[in-house]
Amino acid sequence: MIRIEQLHKSFDGVAVLKGISLEIGKGEILALIGRSGYGKSVLLKHVAGLMKPNRGRVVLDGHDMNLLRGKELRKLRNRLGFLFQSGALFDSMNIFDNVAFPLKEKTKLREKEIREKVLYELEQVGLIGSENKYPSQISGGMVRRASIARALVEEPEIMLIDEPTTGLDPVTGQTILSLIDSCHQRLRFTGIIVTHEVPRIFEIVDKVAMLQDGVILFQGTPKEIMQCEEPAVKTFIAGSMEWLRDIDGGPEAVVRTATRKPHTM
Numbered sequence: 001m002i003r004i005e006q007l008h009k010s011f012d013g014v015a016v017l018k019g020i021s022l023e024i025g026k027g028e029i030l031a032l033i034g035r036s037g038y039g040k041s042v043l044l045k046h047v048a049g050l051m052k053p054n055r056g057r058v059v060l061d062g063h064d065m066n067l068l069r070g071k072e073l074r075k076l077r078n079r080l081g082f083l084f085q086s087g088a089l090f091d092s093m094n095i096f097d098n099v100a101f102p103l104k105e106k107t108k109l110r111e112k113e114i115r116e117k118v119l120y121e122l123e124q125v126g127l128i129g130s131e132n133k134y135p136s137q138i139s140g141g142m143v144r145r146a147s148i149a150r151a152l153v154e155e156p157e158i159m160l161i162d163e164p165t166t167g168l169d170p171v172t173g174q175t176i177l178s179l180i181d182s183c184h185q186r187l188r189f190t191g192i193i194v195t196h197e198v199p200r201i202f203e204i205v206d207k208v209a210m211l212q213d214g215v216i217l218f219q220g221t222p223k224e225i226m227q228c229e230e231p232a233v234k235t236f237i238a239g240s241m242e243w244l245r246d247i248d249g250g251p252e253a254v255v256r257t258a259t260r261k262p263h264t265m
């Protein structure tokens, strides 16, 4: 469903992506991990068609993004859902109108159908009762949940999610990850999640790719990355799990839970 082939991207002569290749099958979710500033968001923006590569290509469901223009590109973009780093909502619209926005803009659905769909999505993310509030009147976690509802209301086939839990406390972060997992089980979208939530993210993804110095240093299953002997991968995973030392049973206990997939494909 998503094929990235030999993608290269430089900014002002500085190479950020140096030949990235990845494949994600229909219905699969890939976690894209790696240190800050290594180009995870840049890679996601190429998949979204928001950035053009210097070399290489992104192929979505057989369509080469480089070759599409105008109406064709818009048609393909309509099949994508985004959840970007800040989870931005329109400040001047209440939660209901924020979630209804893509349906009003892009579909010919009637008012009543839009209302039903929006309320259904708001119920899925636990925001019924807050639909008349404005983004400034709700918490960061609620803004993130509303953004998820807005991204999912169009039932996208492909979801691109950039750091859905940044800035949230660990418990709220876990709620957001569980929510993404349950939405994925319901809608079966193909997805990429950029995240620093290692190893928690391993519980809800099928594949992991680690980006470093412009290349994919590792790709495989969550279980495989936990057993990977490549020093840079090992160091990154160990560093990500440092904070788990104080938890009952230590990192091993968390990893055991994290790599036990809760659902089968």
Ligand SMILES: Nc1ncnc2c1ncn2[C@@H]1O[C@H](COP(=O)(O)OP(=O)(O)OP(=O)(O)O)[C@@H](O)[C@H]1O
Pocket (backbone or CB within 6 Å): 011, 016, 035, 036, 037, 038, 039, 040, 041, 042, 043
């Ligand atoms: N539009 C742009 N113009 C110039 N440079 C850019 C642009 N977008 C990103 N970069 C550069 O590309 C590099 C990778 O940025 P990117 O935002 O993809 O990192 P990241 O891996 O997502 O980091 P983080 O985990 O902090 O979000 C950075 O050095 C950044 O400054």
Ligand SMILES: [Mg+2]
Pocket (backbone or CB within 6 Å): 040, 041, 042, 085, 162, 194
């Ligand atoms: Mg980023």
